[in-house]
Each structure stands twice: as structure tokens, then as C-alpha cells.
Amino acid sequence: MHTVGETRYNHWFDGLALLHSFTIKDGEVYYRSKYLRSDTYKANIEANRIVVSEFGTMAYPDPCKNIFSKAFSYLSHTIPDFTDNCLINIMKCGEDFYATTETNYIRKINPQTLETLEKVDYRNYVAVNLATAHPHYDAAGNVLNMGTAIMDKGKTRYVVFRIPAAVPEDKKGTNPLKHTEVFCSITSRSLLSPSYYHSFGVTENHIVFLEQPFKLDILKMSTAYIRGVNWASCLAFHKEDKTYIHVVDQRTRKPLPTKFYTDPMVVFHHVNAYEEDGCLLFDVITYEDSSLYELFYLANLNQDFEENCRPTSIPTLRRFAVPLSVDKNAEVGSNLIKLTSTTAKALKEKDDQVYCQPELLYEGLELPRINYARNGKRYRYVFAAEVQWSPIPTKILKYDVLTKSSLKWGEEHCWPAEPLFVPTPGAQDEDDGKTPGRGAHLPQSACDHSSNRDIVWEQCDPPSPAPVSQSWWKQALKPRSVGVQSSEFKESLKAPSLLTPTVS
Numbered sequence: 383m384h385t386v387g388e389t390r391y392n393h394w395f396d397g398l399a400l401l402h403s404f405t406i407k408d409g410e411v412y413y414r415s416k417y418l419r420s421d422t423y424k425a426n427i428e429a430n431r432i433v434v435s436e437f438g439t440m441a442y443p444d445p446c447k448n449i450f451s452k453a454f455s456y457l458s459h460t461i462p463d464f465t466d467n468c469l470i471n472i473m474k475c476g477e478d479f480y481a482t483t484e485t486n487y488i489r490k491i492n493p494q495t496l497e498t499l500e501k502v503d504y505r506n507y508v509a510v511n512l513a514t515a516h517p518h519y520d521a522a523g524n525v526l527n528m529g530t531a532i533m534d535k536g537k538t539r540y541v542v543f544r545i546p547a548a549v550p551e552d553k554k555g556t557n558p559l560k561h562t563e564v565f566c567s568i569t570s571r572s573l574l575s576p577s578y579y580h581s582f583g584v585t586e587n588h589i590v591f592l593e594q595p596f597k598l599d600i601l602k603m604s605t606a607y608i609r610g611v612n613w614a615s616c617l618a619f620h621k622e623d624k625t626y627i628h629v630v631d632q633r634t635r636k637p638l639p640t641k642f643y644t645d646p647m648v649v650f651h652h653v654n655a656y657e658e659d660g661c662l663l664f665d666v667i668t669y670e671d672s673s674l675y676e677l678f679y680l681a682n683l684n685q686d687f688e689e690n691c692r693p694t695s696i697p698t699l700r701r702f703a704v705p706l707s708v709d710k711n712a713e714v715g716s717n718l719i720k721l722t723s724t725t726a727k728a729l730k731e732k733d734d735q736v737y738c739q740p741e742l743l744y745e746g747l748e749l750p751r752i753n754y755a756r757n758g759k760r761y762r763y764v765f766a767a768e769v770q771w772s773p774i775p776t777k778i779l780k781y782d783v784l785t786k787s788s789l790k791w792g793e794e795h796c797w798p799a800e801p802l803f804v805p806t807p808g809a810q811d812e813d814d815g816k817t818p819g820r821g822a823h824l825p826q827s828a829c830d831h832s833s834n835r836d837i838v839w840e841q842c843d844p845p846s847p848a849p850v851s852q853s854w855w856k857q858a859l860k861p862r863s864v865g866v867q868s869s870e871f872k873e874s875l876k877a878p879s880l881l882t883p884t885v886s
């Protein structure tokens with residue numbers, strides 16, 4: 383919902399959350415939807431205008447009656463209380479389902495009726511101010527998620543936390559969130575400008591976290607209300623910085639000692655990650671800058687995109703490879719990746735640094751999904767929305783990372799959303815997601831050009847060569863300087879705590 387009364391949100395990531403439910407049964411699909419009755423929704427509807435700030439829209443509570451309450455209402459926002467408009471994803475915790483966004487709030491929902499239930503503040507269970515809407519699950523259903531603890535006990539950290547699927551026998555009936563534990567944490571390079579991240583990767587033994595130069599400016603955030611600017615303006619891409627690749631060993635819960643890094647980039651979605659012959663490979667959708675967020679201002683979306691809003695970088699699937707153990711005596715400049723399955727490189731540098739150069743897999747895709755049974759493992763298929771020079775997808779894509787071929791589906795007057803892969807119960811093949819009885823016995827492979835149930839997949843040309851703007855390789859040739867901790871970082875250590883997460 384992008385308008386409330388006479389007011390209108392500015393950005394696509396602001397709209398009031400709408401829950402969707404699809405039930406696929408006996409060859410039919412049943413659909414229902416309902417607005418999430420968040421506190422934000424209720425306050426807006428009651429005031430008949432937008433009164434709670436979202437990512438791209440700064441809003442103020444009901445007009446204040448007098449100067450004192452006005453001053454109070456500004457001051458009370460010095461520590462921002464974020465929105466509970468959980469518009470990004472659905473998370474399963476034990477038997478419970480939650481609608482999620484990236485703030486400290488999640489909302490329990492009834493998956494059958496789509497009713498909105500309790501509002502949960504992550505900060506009651508783990509000290510985080512923000513958390514991703516893309517948690518991971520292990521085979522037992524335990525949740526692994528990441529959040530940022532801003533200036534907590536003098537430090538800003540990226541915290542990996544685990545919510546168990548089941549509670550201990552003697553605590554039966556209690557909420558699994560009460561048993562949340564910190565799995566590990568990574569100290570942010572900067573106290574006042576931690577990286578923004580939308581997802582992270584896991585393999586069977588490791589966790590991959592990209593500390594990218596797309597950063598939140600905490601000082602800007604803490605003064606955003608007074609300055610009347612939105613949260614989006616507190617995010618900035620620092621093209622002069624590097625992207626640090628943190629790899630945590632799940633067995634020791636400690637980051638690997640080698641400093642892995644790559645060129646500056648922006649990543650929203652990790653597709654998958656896995657281990658192969660002593661290397662960790664991870665596939666991500668990369669951008670050269672943060673222009674994606676600018677594209678999604680509704681004012682831009684109302685115009686003719688192709689004409690006015692060409693993104694400066696298109697979403698590109700890239701594969702990175704990181705060696706899990708680095709020989710200290712390896713020659714500087716040597717490639718530590720000996721795999722034949724990828725052209726991604728990891729170049730040894732001095733001072734325990736390794737520069738990673740990815741392999742380009744495919745250009746023009748977003749909202750990636752996989753068969754989640756393959757998460758953290760070797761896999762073959764990416765299901766995604768195809769996005770070329772317009773952010774509105776018109777096709778879904780099935781990309782085969784092994785053969786590097788792809789199939790596309792599109793139909794006139796159809797605009798696909800994020801494709802969700804639902805495996806056939808008991809399926810053996812990774813891409814077996816067919817409804818039994820409706821062509822389920824046809825062979826399944828990326829080379830299958832034939833009619834796939836009612837869906838006609840179209841075989842596609844191999845990806846076109848990278849356009850000139852995709853300057854990864856050129857940049858890779860430039861000399862790279864070793865990162866130093868900025869004076870801002872040292873200064874910030876003296877600053878008082880602005881956002882203190884609470885744990886009870």
C-alpha cells in the first residue's frame with residue numbers, strides 16, 4: 383500500500399506489507415492476501431496519513447499540540463524506534479511464522495489465516511539493532527541469522543545468532559526465541575559506519591559475510607529526524623573502499639585469519655555457497671554501485687524507465703572462490719585456487735592478504751532462489767527474475783551454474799515476482815518441482831527444451847560479453863593499497879553511545 387489518505391510513500395521498499403498465501407492442491411492454486419496489521423499500519427490508518435518512517439520516507443507522528451510536546455516528539459526520536467512494517471520475507475522459528483524486515487522488529491503471523499499476531503523485538507533476545515530478512519536454516523530447522531549491534535559496549539559488531547527449532551525438554555512450550563544464542567560476532571571495521579547487508583552465505587562448515595563499502599552512517603541516522611531526511615540518505619557507497627570477505631569457521635566460531643578482500647561492490651543477495659577441495663565458493667548478485675536503491679523511488683517508477691532510469695550497473699551473478707587454508711610461503715601474486723570448475727581467482731599478497739577476483743556467471747538477474755535442500759552444498763540451478771535494463775522483471779529464469787545455460791519463461795501481460803522453488807515431495811533431482819500427475823515424469827534437465835507442464839521454457843543464448851561499464855578486470859589490474867583505519871574510526875571511539883541495544 384503506497385498511499386495512506388492524502389500521503390504517499392517515496393520508495394518501493396516503504397509500502398505497507400501485504401501477506402500473500404498460495405495453496406497448491408489437486409492441480410489448483412488457492413490464493414489469499416491480507417495487509418499485515420503492524421503497529422505502523424494501525425497508526426497510519428488511524429491517522430489517515432503516513433506517520434511512521436520507512437526506508438525512503440521520513441514521517442512524523444500526529445501534529446503536536448504545543449511546542450513542548452513537539453520538542454519531545456523530536457527528542458524521543460534521537461534513538462530511532464524503527465518500523466514494524468515487515469515487508470521483506472517470512473521466517474519460520476520452531477512452529478511459528480514471522481513476517482520480517484531489517485529492523486529490530488518481527489511480527490508473528492498465522493500462516494493459514496494471515497492474521498497478524500505478536501510484535502517481537504529482537505533486542506529482548508539478542509543485542510542487535512538491525513537484522514537480515516534472509517535467515518538460513520539447517521536441516522533440523524534451526525535458524526541462523528545476522529544482525530548489527532551498533533555501539534554496544536563501545537563496539538559495533540555483526541552478530542550471528544541462532545534460534546533453535548526446538549526448545550529443551552524441561553522448557554517445553556516456551557518460545558524458541560527465548561533460547562536464542564549468539565553464535566559468533568565480527569567487529570565492524572568502523573564504529574560509526576557499519577556495512578549494510580541484506581543477506582549472508584553458509585556452507586556446511588562456514589559462514590560467509592561481505593563487509594561491503596555500502597555503509598550506514600550512524601551519526602546521520604541519529605540526526606535524521608531533526609534534519610527531516612529519510613533513512614536511505616544515511617546510506618552511502620564508498621567506491622574508494624574495498625569489500626572484505628569474512629569467513630567464519632562454524633566449528634571454532636572464529637573468522638579465518640587471512641584477510642580476504644575484493645573490489646568495491648554492492649551485494650543484496652547471496653545465492654548459495656559451498657565447499658570444494660579445500661576452497662569455499664560463493665555465488666552472489668553483485669552491483670558496481672548502489673544505484674539500485676535510487677531506481678526504486680516511486681517518482682522514478684512512474685516515469686518511463688527505459689528512457690530516464692537506466693541503472694548504471696546491472697545485477698550480475700558472480701562466483702567467488704576463497705582458499706580455506708593459505709600457505710604463508712605461497713608466492714606473492716600466485717593464484718591459490720586450483721579448481722578446474724571455476725575461473726575465480728584468489729591472489730596471494732603480502733601481509734596475509736588475499737585478493738579475490740570473481741568469475742562472471744550471468745548478467746541481468748535478481749531475486750535468486752535455489753532448491754533450499756541444496757543450501758550450503760554443491761548445487762546446479764538458480765531460479766531468479768530476469769532484469770535487464772529495467773527493474774520490472776518480465777521473465778523468470780532458470781540458470782544452470784554447471785553448463786552455464788539458461789531457460790526463461792515469460793508470458794504477455796505477466797510480471798513475475800520472486801520465484802520460489804517448491805520441491806516435489808521425495809524428489810531426487812534438484813530441479814524436480816513438478817506437481818505430481820501433471821507431467822511429473824518427464825525428464826528434468828536444463829537441456830530439456832520441451833514443454834514443462836503448462837510452462838513453456840525458452841532456451842536462451844549464452845550471456846553476452848560484459849559491457850564496458852563492468853570494469854572488474856580493469857580495476858583488478860590497478861595497484862591496490864592496504865586499508866588503514868580512518869581517523870573517523872579513532873574519533874568515533876570517543877563518541878557517546880547513541881543507539882544502545884538492550885538485552886533482557
Ligand SMILES: CC1=C(/C=C/C(C)=C/C=C/C(C)=C/C=O)C(C)(C)CCC1
Nearest residue numbers: 395436437464465470484512580613650
Ligand atoms: C526501515 C529501515 C531500514 C530498511 C530497509 C529496507 C526496508 C530494505 C529493503 C531492502 C530490499 C527489499 C532489498 C532487496 O534487494 C534500514 C535501512 C535497514 C535501516 C533503517 C530503518
Ligand SMILES: [Fe+2]
Nearest residue numbers: 516580650651
Ligand atoms: Fe531479499
